Amino acid sequence: MVQLSPDTRLEGWDGCSGYHYSDKSIYGFSHTHLSGTGVPDYCDVLLMPYMGRAPLDPEEYASPFQKTNEHAEPGYYKVLLDKPNVLAELTATPRAGIHRYTFPAEATYSHILIDLRHRDKVVKSSLTIVNDHTLMGYRMSTGWAPEQRVYFAIRFSQPFIIGKVRDTRTSPLVGMQSATGTDVVCTVDFANTGAQPLVVTVGISGVSAEGALQNLQEEANHFDFDRYRNAARAAWLKSLGRLEVSGGTDAQKRVFYTALYHTMVAPNLFSDVDGHYRGHDGEAHLDQAHSTYTVFSLWDTYRACKPLYTLLEPARMNDFIQSFLHQYEQSGLLPVWELAGNETNCMIGYHSVPVIADAWRKGIRGYDGQLALKAMIASAEQAKWGIDHYRKYGYVPADKEGESVSKTLEYAYDDWCIAQMAKMQGNDAVYKTFMQRAQNWKNLFDPTSGFFRGKANASWQKPFDPNQVNFNFTEANAWQYRFAVPHDMSTLMDWMGGPDAFAKALDKLFTAPSKTTGREQADITGLIGQYAHGNEPSHHMAYLYNYAGQPWKTQQRVRQIMDELYTDKPDGLCGNEDVGQMSAWLVFSALGFYPVAPASNVYIVGTPWFERTVWHMDNGKTLEITAPGVSRKRFYVDNIQYNGINWVKSYLQHDMLARGGQLRFDLSDKPTRWAADTINWPVYAIVDELITPVPFVQEGERVFRNTQRIQLGCADKKADIRYTLDGSDPATDSALIYTQPFDITEKTHLRMLARLNGKTSPEAVADFLPLRNDMKVQRYKYPYTSPYTGGGNECLVDQLRGGPEFRSGGWQGFQGVNLDVVIDRGSVKPLQQVSVGFLQDENAWIFYPKALEVEISDDGVQFTPLGRVDNSVSTTQTGVLLQDLSVSGAGKSARYVRVLGIGLGNCPPEHKGAGNPCWVFSDEITID
Numbered sequence: 001m002v003q004l005s006p007d008t009r010l011e012g013w014d015g016c017s018g019y020h021y022s023d024k025s026i027y028g029f030s031h032t033h034l035s036g037t038g039v040p041d042y043c044d045v046l047l048m049p050y051m052g053r054a055p056l057d058p059e060e061y062a063s064p065f066q067k068t069n070e071h072a073e074p075g076y077y078k079v080l081l082d083k084p085n086v087l088a089e090l091t092a093t094p095r096a097g098i099h100r101y102t103f104p105a106e107a108t109y110s111h112i113l114i115d116l117r118h119r120d121k122v123v124k125s126s127l128t129i130v131n132d133h134t135l136m137g138y139r140m141s142t143g144w145a146p147e148q149r150v151y152f153a154i155r156f157s158q159p160f161i162i163g164k165v166r167d168t169r170t171s172p173l174v175g176m177q178s179a180t181g182t183d184v185v186c187t188v189d190f191a192n193t194g195a196q197p198l199v200v201t202v203g204i205s206g207v208s209a210e211g212a213l214q215n216l217q218e219e220a221n222h223f224d225f226d227r228y229r230n231a232a233r234a235a236w237l238k239s240l241g242r243l244e245v246s247g248g249t250d251a252q253k254r255v256f257y258t259a260l261y262h263t264m265v266a267p268n269l270f271s272d273v274d275g276h277y278r279g280h281d282g283e284a285h286l287d288q289a290h291s292t293y294t295v296f297s298l299w300d301t302y303r304a305c306k307p308l309y310t311l312l313e314p315a316r317m318n319d320f321i322q323s324f325l326h327q328y329e330q331s332g333l334l335p336v337w338e339l340a341g342n343e344t345n346c347m348i349g350y351h352s353v354p355v356i357a358d359a360w361r362k363g364i365r366g367y368d369g370q371l372a373l374k375a376m377i378a379s380a381e382q383a384k385w386g387i388d389h390y391r392k393y394g395y396v397p398a399d400k401e402g403e404s405v406s407k408t409l410e411y412a413y414d415d416w417c418i419a420q421m422a423k424m425q426g427n428d429a430v431y432k433t434f435m436q437r438a439q440n441w442k443n444l445f446d447p448t449s450g451f452f453r454g455k456a457n458a459s460w461q462k463p464f465d466p467n468q469v470n471f472n473f474t475e476a477n478a479w480q481y482r483f484a485v486p487h488d489m490s491t492l493m494d495w496m497g498g499p500d501a502f503a504k505a506l507d508k509l510f511t512a513p514s515k516t517t518g519r520e521q522a523d524i525t526g527l528i529g530q531y532a533h534g535n536e537p538s539h540h541m542a543y544l545y546n547y548a549g550q551p552w553k554t555q556q557r558v559r560q561i562m563d564e565l566y567t568d569k570p571d572g573l574c575g576n577e578d579v580g581q582m583s584a585w586l587v588f589s590a591l592g593f594y595p596v597a598p599a600s601n602v603y604i605v606g607t608p609w610f611e612r613t614v615w616h617m618d619n620g621k622t623l624e625i626t627a628p629g630v631s632r633k634r635f636y637v638d639n640i641q642y643n644g645i646n647w648v649k650s651y652l653q654h655d656m657l658a659r660g661g662q663l664r665f666d667l668s669d670k671p672t673r674w675a676a677d678t679i680n681w682p683v684y685a686i687v688d689e690l691i692t693p694v695p696f697v698q699e700g701e702r703v704f705r706n707t708q709r710i711q712l713g714c715a716d717k718k719a720d721i722r723y724t725l726d727g728s729d730p731a732t733d734s735a736l737i738y739t740q741p742f743d744i745t746e747k748t749h750l751r752m753l754a755r756l757n758g759k760t761s762p763e764a765v766a767d768f769l770p771l772r773n774d775m776k777v778q779r780y781k782y783p784y785t786s787p788y789t790g791g792g793n794e795c796l797v798d799q800l801r802g803g804p805e806f807r808s809g810g811w812q813g814f815q816g817v818n819l820d821v822v823i824d825r826g827s828v829k830p831l832q833q834v835s836v837g838f839l840q841d842e843n844a845w846i847f848y849p850k851a852l853e854v855e856i857s858d859d860g861v862q863f864t865p866l867g868r869v870d871n872s873v874s875t876t877q878t879g880v881l882l883q884d885l886s887v888s889g890a891g892k893s894a895r896y897v898r899v900l901g902i903g904l905g906n907c908p909p910e911h912k913g914a915g916n917p918c919w920v921f922s923d924e925i926t927i928d
Contacts (some may be wrong), residue, residue, distance in 0.1 A: 001204060001215075001269040003102065004090045004097035005715045007043050008080065010058065010119065013522065018043040018119070019568040025062045028083060029090060030118060031097045031204055034149065036577020037297065038523065041144035041348065044116040045152050045202060047469040049101045050111050051084040054187045056168055061113055074261055076230030086110075091229040093399030094269055095215035097219065099200040107192045112200065114154065114186040117168070120563070123147075127186050128178040132159040135186060136209045145342040149278060150204055153213035156377035157199035157223035160188040183801040199223040206270055206278040206294075206341060241265055242312050245590070247611025247630070254568040257589050259583035263305055266579045268318060270294040270341070278341040280331040290322040295339040298355065298746035299410075299474075300536050300578035305436065307356045307595040308584045308817055310362050311657065314618055317359050318366040325351050325367060328375035335384065341594050348403055348474050349410040350379035353520075357417040357599035360424060362654055367597045367684025369425055376418045377430065380411075380437075387411065394467040394694045394762040398454035398461055398472055402807035405444055405452050406537070409484040414442045417488035417599040435689040441485050441492075443761075445715050450496050450505065451478045456809060458766040459697040459749070462791075467517035467530065471807035472785035475523040476537045477516055479509055479530035486540060486597040490546050490685035495715065499548035506544055510557060512525040517723050518787045520565075526565050528557075533565050540596045543604040544756060546650040549681050551605065552636050552671035554650075558589050558606040559635045591625060592665060595654050597684055599656040603745040605675070606636045606684055608665055621660030630667055633761075637674050639666040650675035651682040692756040694764050699741065702791070703798040712753045713742040717763075723752035744768055771798060774826040775927070778860065778896065781820035788813025790923055797819060804880045804924035806846060814919030819901035823925060826894045828858050829850070832928045834866065835886040836899055839921040840873065846919040847875050849901035852885035856894035863898050874909045899925055 007030050008023035009015030019031065028048030034041060048061050055061035062083075069080035078089040080087040087102040103110040114135065120143030127137035135154040140147065156313050169183040180188075192199060201223070203216030222229070242258055271277035275288035298306075309317045327335050327343070334352035337344045353376045355563025360369060364535070364548040380387070386401030416438035422430035440674050446453045448462055454461040454472035466478040473481055482505070485492045488829060493502040514527040525534030532538045542557040566576040566586050573582050584812035588594045594606035608627040615623040641664040642656055656663075675681070677703040694712075699711035712721050721738035722730045730751045738752070748768040754761040775797040784790065790802070790812040802810035813818075819836075840848045848871045857865035869889035885901075903920040 001095045002031050002092045002097045003265065003268070004029060004031050004092050004099075005033050005077065007046065007118070008524045013038070016040040016576075018679045019693045021285060025064050025305045026079065027058050027062045028118070029088065029097075029099065029153075029667055029761075032268075034295070035262065035579050036573075037579060038576060039144045039344075040119060041148070041283055043119040044139055044141075044148075044150040045204065046115045047099060047200065047202070048113045048115065049081065049086045049088065050105065050113055051086070051103070051107060053112065054113070054164075056185055057117070058118070071374060074236035074244035076193045076229050079518070081129070088179065089225065091232050093228060093231070094221040095203055095205070095273065096220040096221060097202045098225060099202070100197045100827040102195065102197040103192055107700070110190045110198060112156075112188050112190075112198070116184045119143075119631055120148075122182045124180065124182065125164050125184045126180040127184050127279045129163045129186075132161075132163070135163070135188075136213065137184075137211055138872075139825055144344055144346070146344075147282070147340040147342060148340040149206055151207065151209040151212045151214045152205075155201045155205045155216060156188070156190075158190055158193065160190050164191040176745060191528040194645070195616060197225070199225050205272050205492070207272055207276045207284045207884060211272040211274070211276055215273050227627070234481075242616050243587075244614040244616070245610040245612070247627075248609060249628050251568045252609060255566050255586065256573065258568070258572075258584040260565070262577055262579040262620050263308055263587060265615060266295040266297075267293040267323075268295045280327045280341055280343065281342075284328065285330075286856070287322070287326070290319045291316075292326060293320055293323045294338060294340055296320070296324075296335045296352070297334060297578060297579035297581075298351035299349055300581040301584070302351040302354045302598060303536055303539055303581060304588055305561070305580040305584035308587060309596045310359050310364060311868050314364050319365050321359055321364070321372070322367050324356065325371055325375060329372075332378060334375050334379045345385075348407050350376075350414050351415045352376075353408070355380065357421045358426060358595075361420060361599060361601055362658070370891070371484040373418070373421050373425060373430070378420060380415060380418060380434070390440065390579075392438075392641045393443075393764070394440050394614050394691075395455065397456055399456035399808045399810065401585065401606065402471045402804075402805060403474045405456050405472045405478075406476065406481055406484075408444050409441050409481060412438050413485070413487050415440070418420070420599050433688050435686060438487060439541065439691045440473050440688055441488065442495075442715055445492075445693075447495070447713070447715050447717075449699070451482055452484070453478065455696060457697070457702045458695075458752070458764040459700065461809060465517055467512075467516050467520045468787055469524065475521055475535055475539070476528070476532070477518070477524075479512065479581070480524070480532050480535070480537045482509065482543050483544055484537060487600075487684060488686050489544065489596070490683045493561070501839065503545060503548040503550050503553070505924055506541070506548075506553070509541065513854065523575065526559070533561055533712070534573075534582075536578065539581070540594065543594050543596050543606060546604050546682055547676070547684075549676050549678060549779065551650040551675050554604070555607040555636050556671075559632070561590055562586065562609055563632060590625070591733045592663075596682075600684070600797070603654070605637065605640070605650045605652060607637060607667070617658070619658075619661060623657055623660045623662045623663060626667070627665040629665055630665070634667050636668045636670045636671050636819040638666055638668040638672045639674060640664065641646060641666070642865075647677055648681045649682075689758070690717065692719050692754050692761040694761045695752050695754045696764065697750070698764075700768065703765065703769050703771050703794055703800065705773065707743050707745050708768065709741050709743050710750070710768070712738045712752060716754070716756060718756040719756040721754050722754055723750060725750060727751065730762065746770060752795070765877070769799060774829070776824045776826070778824040779823045779866050780815055781819040784812040785815045788919075788921065797823065797921055799924070801837060802839065802921075804842060804882060806841055806880075806921055811839060811921045811923050813846075814903065814920045814922070816903075816905055817920075818903050819899065819920050819922045821925075822860065823897045823899065823927065824860070825895050825897065825927065828893050830893045831856075833886055833888055833890075834897055834899065835884045835926045835928075836901060836922060837882065837924050838901065840877070840883075842875060845907055845911075845916070846884065846909075846921050847904050848873050849885075849903050849920050851902045852888040853889060853900040853902065854889070855900070856889070856892060857896040858894060860896040863896070866892060875904070877908060897927055
């Protein structure tokens with residue numbers, strides 16, 4: 001529950017955890033922290049020692065420090081604070097933080113500040129002086145967690161002579177025994193006793209101050225700091241000692257054990273010593289049979305971190321799943337990104353599902369399995385996050401939901417996990433339903449390019465650039481989601497042209513130029529070609545050569561990543577930790593295998609990092625992994641022996657590991673043919689309940705001039721495509737059977753489906769609209785910015801209006817410049833009004849223009865003003881806003897109309913992006 005640590009940074013992406021190695025000042029020591037997330041929160045209940053006058057401003061009480069005077073190890077931290085000349089030391093119990101402050105011996109008084117204002121927005125807080133040793137209170141805040149509650153009880157080893165509580169907003173100079181408000185701080189003063197340190201114990205709780213006090217009494221009822229420190233060290237040694245490595249370099253060992261430590265920093269305990277915890281309904285609940293946990297970053301950690309817990313900490317994993325089920329019972333859904341009893345709904349997928357299915361398959365079953373399956377289905381049947389579209393169309397359409405490709409692929413994998421859970425419980429109906437849904441990845445596979453692509457109006461979004469980072473993908477581009485089908489990888493390989501073509505596609509992934517196009521994405525780091533190890537969607541890809549019979553390439557890439565992208569330096573990770581996932585990849589890979597498809601019983605073989613690893617299991621068994629002579633040059637697998645018997649497959653089964661014994665890797669300095677024969681490859685292919693993929697429009701734009709050719713296609717070329725153009729049902733016998741491209745000249749409503757072996761796809765629908773010949777975009781002064789093209793130059797006059805989702809592809813975006821475009825009406829004509837649609841979403845740095853100006857011309861060269869209208873909507877107004885700005889042209893005539901939307905250029909001073917270029921988003925221009 002407690003991660004007591006120094007805070008060096010108050011805000012910013014690099015300060016999400018509250019600490020950054022480059023900083024030179026410390027604001028104090030708070031009791032909750034996140035580990036390498038991309039959003040800030042926590043850092044609750046800040047304590048800071050000081051000397052002299054009571055400082056209330058953070059910049060005033062912050063102290064410089066020297067890196068040479070800072071030391072950290074699992075369970076212990078110390079630093080010399082330069083300004084007060086105080087040695088600060090920290091350790092912890094599960095639910096209490098322990099501080100020891102050594103003040104200058106010559107000082108007459110020493111002081112502690114408790115600041116409840118620190119970091120995120122405080123909704124309400126309170127602090128009360130109980131007696132001359134004890135403080136109690138709470139802090140309610142809103143941030144990433146919409147409603148976080150932290151209760152606390154603080155005890156001092158010495159009595160304080162003066163204690164003052166104040167709300168700096170209402171009573172900045174008055175000290176009281178108690179204060180409640182949004183800006184509460186407390187100062188306590190001690191008569192200094194020479195070199196005798198002051199020890200402070202702080203218990204916290206998510207339930208009540210009384211719960212925090214009980215936690216303190218049970219876990220921290222004395223003031224012997226070194227006893228706490230030794231107990232914390234022993235606990236960490238026990239946990240880290242599950243894996244003993246030898247034979248590598250000291251740097252490798254530091255990297256490995258730091259990684260193992262990182263995987264164990266979260267999830268965090270969330271129940272008090274008596275079993276009470278705060279539920280997702282905001283109420284206190286009691287579970288004395290299981291510890292309840294929080295901080296579940298599931299999009300990140302379902303891939304390797306949670307499977308690592310399944311191996312190393314099965315009892316705790318059981319409690320994690322029980323915590324999931326508590327959330328389902330209290331909120332109706334399993335967690336997505338759970339934080340402090342809140343659902344943040346950050347990231348995509350319903351990735352509690354693979355965690356549960358993986359644990360169930362591997363024998364962790366101390367919970368209600370039928371309830372778990374019911375909860376899994378509930379997450380998959382909800383109507384949010386594009387899941388309703390996914391169920392209806394067989395994929396998430398790009399014009400209806402952002403991150404459509406990533407969502408489709410990850411929903412399909414989660415659905416496969418539900419099918420596996422149902423099969424293990426003998427529920428055939430659920431198994432069949434979700435095995436069919438698990439194949440929905442096929443509906444976004446473009447057989448021409450071999451990539452997954454966004455699809456809108458039943459058509460592939462264009463232009464297509466696999467390097468482009470756009471809103472069809474989650475923190476990625478098409479390269480980084482090209483192999484995101486872990487549950488049906490062998491089928492994907494067949495669809496990409498077979499093993500050789502699949503392996504060549506992997507080669508291109510790792511050797512392509514590393515430059516990305518499109519929007520900036522800070523998470524795409526650690527690039528080897530277009531493989532991005534700094535972010536989770538790429539993490540399984542180096543292991544995929546095994547599926548194509550080229551395991552030596554997996555061994556080479558895995559060794560390269562371990563050696564080059566993990567170091568023992570302060571910047572030793574190539575991406576943010578994401579609550580243990582970056583490090584879990586290294587832990588698994590250093591052992592010599594990786595769970596490409598959690599919820600299976602298979603681990604794909606890589607190459608071990610150490611000559612010897614001993615895994616001490618909770619069941620009392622031991623697995624010894626040896627790799628004699630392993631080195632930077634000697635890492636290719638020549639043979640594997642399991643308990644003395646040759647193992648010729650490029651994957652390991654879970655039961656082999658769980659039984660313990662000896663796993664020996666014989667290595668070579670050159671690639672070998674070990675496990676290259678087809679019979680030894682891992683095979684993951686869905687072979688029953690096969691679906692027919694949804695057909696698509698291969699050629700044909702949504703809007704066109706005069707005549708357009710329509711070409712249809714299906715990812716499975718053996719399927720028949722049946723279609724209608726008059727709005728009738730394509731499932732009837734009167735539907736046309738597609739044999740060749742056809743032309744259209746008028747507004748057309750296309751309905752189509754595909755059939756193969758008696759199985760019919762979901763229906764696909766496309767609408768085609770002829771453009772007016774009297775409205776053409778003649779020229780742009782400033783080009784629209786990829787990926788916000790709106791589909792091309794015709795976007796602004798195609799009679800199709802962008803909706804409330806700016807990522808849907810219907811809008812044109814102009815960054816840091818004006819919308820400045822000339823429309824050609826074909827001839828001089830009267831006009832009554834010119835209107836332009838705009839979108840504002842201040843959270844995405846998109847603002848209405850300051851004004852719309854319109855000019856007209858007969859020759860397209862000399863323009864005269866028609867009029868101007870100013871925007872009256874504030875830049876501070878939140879949410880997604882849509883409006884048309886209009887200029888009257890009554891009595892005027894013109895052939896050419898110049899539309900000028902005067903943007904802000906940069907985000908306004910009060911905005912979080914102040915000084916940075918902002919956007920103008922426009923669609924549609926109408927001229928009456």
